[in-house]
Amino acid sequence: MNAAEKIVTRNVAYEHGGVKLNGYLAYGDGGGGALRPGVLVAPEWWGLLDYPKQRAEHLARLGYVAFAIEMYGGEKTTRDPKQARAWASEFYGKPLMAERARAGLDQLLAVKGVAPEKVAAIGYCFGGSVVQSLAFSGAPLAGVVSFHGGLIPPSAEAAARTKAKLLICHGGLDYFETPEEVAAFKRALDEGKLDYQLNIYSGAVHAFTNPDADKLAREAGIEGIAYNETADRRSWMAMKVFFEEIFSAPK
Structure with a gap:
């Protein structure tokens, strides 16, 4: 993206399905008519709060057209x-999980200036599952990037x-998923012959990318979620490298 x-x-x-949704689109204003990769952003289970919108803006600064989707409808958050x-x-x-997300993806694909063959999706926690x-x-x-998402082992049919x-x-210490569940997820990806990277970040628990995770944990009385600056930085860098691989990333 041009600095200007x-x-x-x-x-x-x-x-979607009679449910009214309201997403959040972010992009740079100087595209000059050139097509850009698009990135869908799926939010945490709290709904479309400020955090996924901020991530969409970060992606826009990298030169992508980003669209943070709503899953629940009615602009519900909690x-x-x-x-x-x-x-x-x-x-x-x-x-319904994939169908509702697909409605958001269709909106992103319809945005003028998005290269339809260069579209990815990222998600956080619940959004990672999405x-x-x-x-x-x-x-x-x-491609898709799941940040501390609930792991969904694909069936053979889904993998195909x-x-x-x-x-x-x-997160290496994210016990929202047991070691057995992580192993089962990896096994399903291997059996399905999918192209994947599984990055484990030492010392990181659930929700490690969200700077507000500690505050949310205190307010909600949830154990096992906390921000980890190192894991946040490393995972974001991994995402950028991944995007460079799956499509020609804008500079």
Whole structure:
């Protein structure tokens, strides 16, 4: 991205299955007509709060067209883990997770200036599960990045239709996923012959990329989530290298 470019942001209203959704689009204003890679951003289970929007803006500064999607509808957000769990539970293990994310992906693909063959998705916590699910549905993605996401082992059928390469960024001390669950996830990726990287960050627990994780943990009374600056930095760098591989990254 040119340093002189300004970041443009706007809300984008869309709909899926009769549910009204409102995403957040971010991009640089100096594209000059050239097509740019697009990146979908799936939020944590709290809903589309400021954090995923900030990540979309960071991606825009790197030269991407970024779209942070809404999953719940009605612009619902919460800081209550019981409410967040209830909302998220409507998606886990169901086709709705990928279908709702695909509605957001279609919005990103419709944005003027997005190169349709150069689109990726990233997600955080619940959003990490969302982008895995989207990839395993066979969506037209070059790659997905899951940051401390719940791990979803793909079936043989899901692996066979997956087009995306995978970068999974996981905390070494994230016990939201047991060692057995991590091993089962890796085994499913291997058996499915998927192209993946599984990065384990030492000392990192769940939600390690979110600077507000410690505050959220205190407010919600949740153990096992905390910000880790080193793991945040390393995983973001890994994402940038991954993007350079899956499509010609803008400078």
